[in-house]
Amino acid sequence: MTVDSTMESFLRELPKCEHHVHLEGTLEPELLFKLASRNNVKLPKGYPKTVEELSYRYEHFKDLQDFLDLYYVGMSVLQKEQDFEDLAWEYLNRAHSEGLEHVECFFDPQGHTERGIGMDVVIHGFRNALTRAEKELGISTKLIMCLLKHLPVANSLQTMKDFKPYYQKGWIHGLGLDSTEIGNLPEKFTECYKYGRENYPEGSLYTSHAGEEGGPEYVEQALKYLKVSRIDHGIHSVEDPVIMKTLAERDILLTVCPLSNKRLQVVDDVSEEPIRELLESGVPFSINSDDPAYFGGYILDNYLAVQNAFNLSVENWITIARNSVRCSVIDDSRKKDLYTMIDKCFHKYEALLD
């Protein structure tokens, strides 16, 4: 089914909140090779040599690990504050042109500090772009630090301590957990999340990737041990009615990433995403791009892919958009502005899309 032009215009104009985008995952092949040459970074033997070759490789991931292996090499070209700023600014501009009004974006500090890149270089670079986007594009932004599941817990605990000053300055607003899921059950990070709650500012967001490749037990552990108020991906929650009931009762947002799941073969097709189950169960979810440079689509492409697969009604989309606002880490006045923008978009299109 193709999306008709009026619905496409509606979906482009619909104010969007993105809760699941890794800033390092927005590194387009063109910029990657530009930074590799600017910073004189030698990419490993066997790594694709051209934009075309790299793009082709991005279209053929076997699974999450196959992607991650390339993702960590890709971020090695990020060396200077300007590199981190250029990366984030390119994403923010492009997503804003697709209707982004609020973003809570991830970054993987250990992917940089492990390479000897200073914490200030990373944080100042990203912050320069985020504050510029707030001023020039009028969007609201939050920054979420992700711990890497495949590294020793001690490494993550040290990272929590090292980055505490940035939380205290209000420059980082939440804690997440990403990278290799299978074999790294959330319970492993209980102490890290406990440290956050004891040392980070009140109101910090706690989330975790879970239920992407892993089953509902990964979601259950993230809720039980990490006490998260959000789940990243979480699509396998639908296999467990008890978890679904908990998510709905506690209004826990799932940050669903359809094109990511397809590209990483978590699903064979976007039509396998549990969109209807989530709408019917009352579990709030947003639609996100995850690593758009790697997965063939930014936020609007993900909205269109869902529309193409499910032919949702305008009312369905308004529910998704309003849930995305309600579950965002923003103050009530910003939420009110975004609800007003969504209502205006709805009234403009409701008659056209009956």
Ligand SMILES: [Zn+2]
């Ligand atoms: Zn992700």
